[in-house]
Amino acid sequence: MDIILAAVGDAFAWQALLAIVVGTWAGIIIGGLPGLGSVVGLTVFLPFTFGMSTITSMALLIGVYCGSVYGGSITAILINTPGTPQSAATTFDGYPMTQEGRVDEALGWATFASFFGGVLSCVILIFCAPQLAKFAVNFGSIEVFALICLAMMCIVGVSKGSVMKGLVCGMIGFFLSMVGSDPITGADRFTFGSYALSSGLTLIPVVVGAFALSEVFVRFSSRDDPGAKIPEAKLRLPRLGEWFKRLIELVRGSLIGSFIGALPGTGAAAAAFISYASAQKLSPRRDRLGQGEPDGIIASESSNNAVTGSSFIPTLALGIPGDVVTAMMMGAMVIHGITPGVRLMVDQAQTVYSLFVVLIIVNVAMLILSKPSIGLFRYLFRLHQGYVMAAIVIFSFIGAATVRGNPLDLVVAALTGILAYALRRADYPLAPLVIGMVLGPELESSLRRGLLIKRGDFLEFFTHSGISMTLFSLLALFIIWTVWSGIAQRRQSSANAPRAESDATK
Amino acid sequence: MKPVRRSMILLMLAGTSHTAFAQDTLDIIVPFAAGGATDIVARSFEPPFSDNLGVTSVVRNVAGASATEGTAEVANSEGNPNIIGYEPAGALSIQPSLKDLPYGPDSFTYICRTTSNPMFLMVSQSSDIENFDQLVAASQEEPLLYGSSGPGTLPQLAVAALVGESDLEASHIPYSGSGPAMNALAGDEIQIMADTETILANYDLRPLAVFADHRIEGYEDVPTIGELGLPEMEFAVWQGLVAPKGISQERKTQYSDACKATLESDRFKSFAEKAKAGIAYLGPEDFEAFVKQRYDANKQVLRDVGLIE
Known part of the structure; x- marks a missing residue:
């Protein structure tokens, strides 16, 4: 008990609280700017933490991390440009709501869902970390492959109108992710003998091109259209009754996020897509999904923020970083003399407990700071649209360049922007492109590792373990359900069509 | 102008x-x-x-x-x-x-x-394998898998060299980094990994041998590859x-x-x-x-x- 009180004391020290406020606010702003995401935010703040105490520096970094994951949703909702790849799924319903004039409501749901997901995952982290870590270890290559296949299903759901067009874009994304080194043999592929391409294409430049730059082009081409103005950012948090009605959605999204976060190597963007795919099947309002339904925002935002808490599970319980961001946090721990690993919970219990408390305070701070941050964006977006778009282009390129300091990424961002603009003009959905790009590398490498383990026998995947059997059965159900509802819908519409015609002739 | x-x-x-x-x-x-x-x-x-x-x-x-x-x-x-x-x-x-x-x-x-930092050959603490001979024996019964942090990395090269020089039967599964490989080792997807002392201590693994020409301070009971009757190997x-x-x-x-x-x-x-x-x-x-x-x-x-x- 003493140790817990001491930990709470550490977390409520004024330095830590100040670091939380500064970090969270900066995180929200950085996340909200397209191109600048969690990794850039942490890279900027990492050097400052060298001189701070352990808890203060962790507080600053956790604040930046959680804030940036939430901040991405603000621009996703306001201008159809996710500030970070993690928020790409928020655009599906966030932007349609904005177009309907429900900005305040959309931002309110995004804020509340982020807060809810973040807090629930903290609770899970505190109470079930060892158990969940033990379970996550059972997710080997084959299980991960099955899980990613399930997530890929969400391409079908987000390609409104034409599944074919969605699949084409998904494949383009998948193909882009394959450029560079082969994950198994290390050989170069699709590089056309160019050394610059051998390091592959990374996610940020592609996302920046596909969403931010193409949005700028679209707005430029319709600049005289008064309807294309950026709406005023407002925030209205959902009332108790409203969120109680959608409690199941909030809990499901948060649980999916918490679980995905506990698996090493997946991350928040994948969690948001998987959660969105499940909302497409399970939400009671699934028919409206993609046309401006808060459930879509909840699915995306509750799960991506739930990853922030649970990505510490493999880090704390096994010493395995869940993603790039937690890998950086582990680096920061090492600098302060904490060795992450299996014995961390035992040797450094006080630090670990203060980390839990910090995580919860950060989420509360996020909720409180959401209003002033959105106010700042309202102020920024009140400028002439030309200035806002110019700033978006600048930040997009800065973001693309800072990821790994490779000039090639600027070219990639520009080319993806042009390609994405052409695709949008031809009514191709862009989300599948990003889904393919996010999930592609893990899909490929888990499949190929699985084949190596099973010595080339794919059929053994299905009988590998209880988990893989369950996941593959779910996948089969998913496919049957989608095909079945597609046929049923077509039948219904063809049955309605003649009636409508006969009505018209009357 | x-x-x-x-x-x-x-x-x-x-x-x-x-x-x-x-x-x-x-x-x-x-x-x-x-x-x-x-x-x-x-x-x-x-x-x-x-x-x-x-x-x-x-x-x-x-x-x-x-x-x-x-x-x-x-x-x-x-x-x-x-x-x-x-x-x-x-x-x-x-x-x-x-x-x-x-x-x-x-x-x-x-x-x-x-x-x-010299590299160690290691297995999971939960495995019954206590020394290199047992590892070779186990691999003769059923070929084992070893992980690495990617293709063409030191963890792959070290074990690959060992497989080439000894009776160990093992094939390579590359992961996208040490973290995912450790997860696979904990879940028994792979059985062998070669890496440094940092990894060994952080993940509480069992060292079987060290790829160096002398025993390492703090791990005095871990034999070198040369002591196992194999050619000297140095990977660090x-x-x-x-x-x-x-x-x-x-x-x-x-x-x-x-x-x-x-x-x-x-x-x-x-x-x-x-x-x-x-x-x-x-x-x-x-x-x-x-x-x-x-x-x-x-x-x-x-x-x-x-x-x-």
Whole structure:
């Protein structure tokens, strides 16, 4: 008990609280700017933490991390440009709501869902970390492959109108992710003998091109259209009754996020897509999904923020970083003399407990700071649209360049922007492109590792373990359900069509 | 036209001032993303190193392509005395044999080796395998799998070399980093992994042998590969400083003196102890010979396992 009180004391020290406020606010702003995401935010703040105490520096970094994951949703909702790849799924319903004039409501749901997901995952982290870590270890290559296949299903759901067009874009994304080194043999592929391409294409430049730059082009081409103005950012948090009605959605999204976060190597963007795919099947309002339904925002935002808490599970319980961001946090721990690993919970219990408390305070701070941050964006977006778009282009390129300091990424961002603009003009959905790009590398490498383990026998995947059997059965159900509802819908519409015609002739 | 001309002049002025200042700032290239294991060491190395040199340094992360991207940038800056690279073993001694790179072992001015940690052969603590003979016996019954942090990395090469020289039956499964590989080891997807003491201690694994020519302090009961009746094998994860070709002898001496002083400083020593980085200084000539020797040895292993012709 003493140790817990001491930990709470550490977390409520004024330095830590100040670091939380500064970090969270900066995180929200950085996340909200397209191109600048969690990794850039942490890279900027990492050097400052060298001189701070352990808890203060962790507080600053956790604040930046959680804030940036939430901040991405603000621009996703306001201008159809996710500030970070993690928020790409928020655009599906966030932007349609904005177009309907429900900005305040959309931002309110995004804020509340982020807060809810973040807090629930903290609770899970505190109470079930060892158990969940033990379970996550059972997710080997084959299980991960099955899980990613399930997530890929969400391409079908987000390609409104034409599944074919969605699949084409998904494949383009998948193909882009394959450029560079082969994950198994290390050989170069699709590089056309160019050394610059051998390091592959990374996610940020592609996302920046596909969403931010193409949005700028679209707005430029319709600049005289008064309807294309950026709406005023407002925030209205959902009332108790409203969120109680959608409690199941909030809990499901948060649980999916918490679980995905506990698996090493997946991350928040994948969690948001998987959660969105499940909302497409399970939400009671699934028919409206993609046309401006808060459930879509909840699915995306509750799960991506739930990853922030649970990505510490493999880090704390096994010493395995869940993603790039937690890998950086582990680096920061090492600098302060904490060795992450299996014995961390035992040797450094006080630090670990203060980390839990910090995580919860950060989420509360996020909720409180959401209003002033959105106010700042309202102020920024009140400028002439030309200035806002110019700033978006600048930040997009800065973001693309800072990821790994490779000039090639600027070219990639520009080319993806042009390609994405052409695709949008031809009514191709862009989300599948990003889904393919996010999930592609893990899909490929888990499949190929699985084949190596099973010595080339794919059929053994299905009988590998209880988990893989369950996941593959779910996948089969998913496919049957989608095909079945597609046929049923077509039948219904063809049955309605003649009636409508006969009505018209009357 | 006037504003354009003026801004051109301004730009030129800005350009000249840049080159003037560049004399006093040093670019330290780290070929990994910020926050990684190598980056942490480089960032702790930088402050005492800069103090010793009397310059301001900027640590710049140029990541990608198995750390060859940033390494290539150093190699391509021929004659620039204000850029050095903090390099990992793989980028200098493995990747040039694997890929068609714009650099090779002769493309650098070698400054110093900073750290080196021998690699251990290890299995999960939950496995019943207690020593190397049991491991070989188990693999004879059913072939085992060993993981690595990627294709063509030291963990792969070490075990591949061992498989080539002993009766161990094991095949390779590459992961996207040490983390996912450790997860696979914990879930018994793979059974064997070779890595450093840091990994061994953090994940509570069981060491079976060490890829070094002598037993390691703190692990006195872990035999060397040579003691197992096999040919001597040395695999270590090391790091070092390189500068581009064409810098003056004076600059080279400045760098290597500063490097030596840094490694002897209390500040870096206390960090190295925390991060379990084994300080292992080698001067310019020794380091160059060492890299070339490792390059040839690794190339032979790569050829033996069929990764290159």
